Amino acid sequence: MRAARWEWLPPLGLVALALGVWEGWVRAAGTPRWLLPPPSAIGRALLSDRALLWHHGGVTLREVLLGFALALVAGTLLAATIDASRTVERAVYPLVIASQTVPIPALAPLLLIWFGYGLLPKVLVVALIGFFPICVNTVDGLRAADRETLALLRGFGAGRWTRFRLVKLPGALPFVFSGARVAVAVCVIGAVFAELVGARAGLGHLLTRSAAQLLTARVFAAIVVLAAMGIGLFGLVALAERWLLPWRRYTTGTGGR
Amino acid sequence: MTEGGPARRDAGCDPAAPAATPTTAPLLDIRHLSASYREGGRTLPVLDDVALTVGGGEFVALIGPSGSGKSTLLDLVAGLADPDRGEIRFGGGPTTAPGRLGRAAYMRQRDLLLPWRTALDNAAVGLEAGGTARRAARAAARARFSEFGLAGFEGAYPGQLSGGMRQRVAFLRTALLRRPLLLLDEPFGALDALTRAAMQEWLLDRLDAEGDRRPAVLLVTHDVEEAVLLADRVVALTPAPGRVARVEPIALPRPRRRETVTDPAFVRHKGALLAALGPLPGSRS
């Protein structure tokens, strides 16, 4: 635990140093506030605009959480289907991989046309972006199931579903979590992008509106909140993993002892 | 070379036999068994015309060099595959692979504990896989934890257990199934010599403790001493493809202990089996 706390020191020190240089340079050069506000001004914006940031942040967080949940459910379900059926694997899996060549943010305007300015198109963009890492990782996890263990359970009289429930699914969970950790970070990006295309609320919306008004400190404040949201969600997923998969602590290395 | 006539002294004790089976049939009766693997268009013969019987409560050891098809034979008996030729009978007529699934309790070479399950849940998984409710399976496992020298480790994950303890959890998982036949594939192969000796005695004690519910055992090993020390009968296989090279009934009295290895009869059995196995790499005679 103590070692973990020390690990934070170098990056924090680096950030502090960068902020200090930034502050000093902007002041010394007399850079106009609308062009590049100093960190102190961004800090003040974070405080004075907290109601605004809270409101729009809440909107974005809701889109992220709903989209992420949708990606998690759809991604794992499709992965299970791909794993269960050779036919589905042959037909669908190449499409899942190929879907990554479609720039999903480019779909945002389409979704805007079809579903309007509300919550739904944002949730869909977020889900589309988060879906891929979750699905691909889960497929890998299900495939990684030990063949001998599966044979052992067959010998105990376990059918296909029981083998899935007792061996494949729990064995794939660490892979699901790796996928989810990646997904949750890109989901925040997805939500902001969907809001940039067209929205009435959310941090992406606040970002564009503030930039148009040259409220640059507020733009930075919104970016800080977004970064914090991404890091926080990532941390929550990692925490859930530690809590739900306590056995992972004892399986370092080759699985023995 | 095939085994001599059908076993006579095996008769009369056959808890797994379906109702209408003649009581003279052995528990497990393997005839003319041949098997092969196909890999990339080529056929690799693994077992060739093997005959083997195991009577109720009997302890049979199967020895042979690595690759002689011992594990394959257990897979076939367990119902994980069907042979190319030959029959596998369970106290009756020939069976098919699906019909054999779950009839014997199979313990494979690797302990195959599930890393995400505690020792208790791992011991219970065999019953659970067979359809027993989770609660009941756990209760049955818990009741026998101290008997297997595992008391206090119910909540430990496999990653926290020593090799010997992991092996005992795997044993308990197998024993809980209460099958009349145990298939054990080199259960002590990965253990150090001392743990291994202790586990061999422990296994004999466990079997004796079962009384008239004592299961039959088909034990695969590549250790001739282990085979002679534990078994009523030892079947030696030739190098691949495995054929029966010798069937050696072991006439040593029970209970057997470590000291048994110095018995002249023990040494004779061992010599006969080593001779039947032929010149092995790294061994004399």
Ligand SMILES: Nc1ncnc2c1ncn2[C@@H]1O[C@H](COP(=O)(O)OP(=O)(O)O)[C@@H](O)[C@H]1O
């Ligand atoms: N699933 C498999 N596919 C192809 N070949 C196999 C397979 N399992 C075992 N073999 C081969 O069959 C032979 C016998 O294997 P096995 O039954 O494990 O022997 P043993 O247990 O006596 O060492 C070996 O040459 C092994 O490589």
Ligand SMILES: [Mg+2]
């Ligand atoms: Mg083997």
